[in-house]
Amino acid sequence: MTPSTHRASVTLPDETTAKRAVDALSEAFFEDEAAFAAFERPDGRWDVTVHFAAAPDQALLRELVGQAVGPDAAAAMAFDTIEAKDWVKASLEDLIPVPAGRFVVHGQHDRQRIPPNKLGIEIEAALAFGTGHHGTTRGCLLLLDHVLKSRQPRRVLDLGTGTGVLAIAAAKARHGRVLASDIDAPSVRVAEENAQLNVSGHLVDVIRATGFAAPQFATQGPFDLVLANILANPLRQLAGPMALHLAPAGRVILSGLLTHQAPSVIAAYRARGLVPLRHLRIDGWSSLLLRAVK
Template identity: 80%
Template sequence: MSSTLSPATHRASFALRDEQAARRMVDILSEIFFEDEAAIAASERPDGRWDVAVHFADAPDQALVRELVGNAAGEGIAHAIGFDTIEAKDWVKASLEDLIPVPAGRFVVHGHHDRGRVPANKIGIEIEAALAFGTGHHGTTRGCLLLLDYVLKARHPARVLDLGTGTGVLAIAAAKALHEPVLASDIDPPSVKLTRENAGLNETGNWVRVIRAAGFSAPQFAAQGPFDLVLANILANPLRQLAGSMARHLAPSARVILSGLLTHQAPGVVAAYRARSLVPVRHLAIEGWSSLLLRYTR
């Protein structure tokens, strides 16, 4: 796997009162900045407060960063942001060193440095070259993994799709648990490449097939469907727009796990899918984010 080494790293850093505030800030910033723009990490200080550090590949717009942080945490925090330039390093790896293994049901998402900390009765998912949004530290990823664990206690879906795979966490989790082929898709070429690398890292390269596609436009969806289980950790608006296409690619009684939506957006997404004969089964809310499990009634 290639190293993400830049000539210099530009950093914005500030402190928040507690872990909840820090995790919420990481979630917000992860939604705003793309993976090739910034690496975001939070770590606890000896005094109980939490530091948030945002590592940028290029010099950031400081006024914009202050505005974004100020909107979420107040002008006082925004005014206290420190900006500096640090030595060349693998800034993605640096951001992950502050992250601890994250359990989610039978799954544990971890980095290379914590490979030995995965319990023997758990399924480890090693994700190295990724940011907090795709490693399991984001509430949407944890929610999806918990719902996947719930589904797999009662069902063994043979045809699985991870739509908008990102880093491949969900596809890898399903492949490791089921030992069945999983189709993973993303519109973003770097995400397709990264998912292939992570699938190989987790010895699921023979199970996880990764394609570049927008929505359900590629012929592989029809060829490998209809699907018994679909995982889609995207965003609320695309999820609503994909409801019709999703339903057309589902097998009878299929299960669908949706996330990437704020809690207040969940009713609108549920309504869009209910209109296509998908009814809600479970709703998890984690750190302000919703994850939905739906059942296809046709």
């Protein structure tokens, strides 16, 4: 049972303003006093939220935000209390099976409901990102299914694997090995556990790495297929290293970007010799399939 928490939130016009607000607030509280989150909305604005175990001083918070980004933002701050709840139980109740081409992502409670002609991928709510219910994960799975209808990529990489859902899907569909990486140690552990749960532990090699900075990328590449469900900015920054680690005519599936961010990501990869083949839009998010022209 998660105890009740107190929440302060405000919507700001852009990423720069949101970062100034978070910086100002985080300097005023110790790590164990508050938890901060900032997310971009589909309309380009940013939601900043702060969670407190104890009721915060609302006047102080408004003053800090006002000094950082202006009085209008301070006046627009909202405060509420999130009541105690068994969030794990609630999450599992909401996680209905998600079909995506030949794949169905499901929780343990739906294990017996998967059609025999589908590939079930069992993923529980966890610390890592990717239960299959987000538009980006579903978009990647649909594009993976599309690729596998005409190609059997031999060397596959899941960059920023999260729960490991994409790596597991690629391994089960191909009956072949997949290299999966994540910058986050808990995600690496979760992905390894999920691979074992899905009887794919012998096929999915999970490593902790930032970008392409690990020797396994050189020894196990170049890759015929790379899946990267991350965020727009890291995807743009990885365009160069991605191209260097691709096999001739290799495919890349990218997601984690809002639809309005897709053109800039496509441009970054075009500049590195990759051309777009498909563009899926699901719930305001984009998933891209690109091909190396060399």
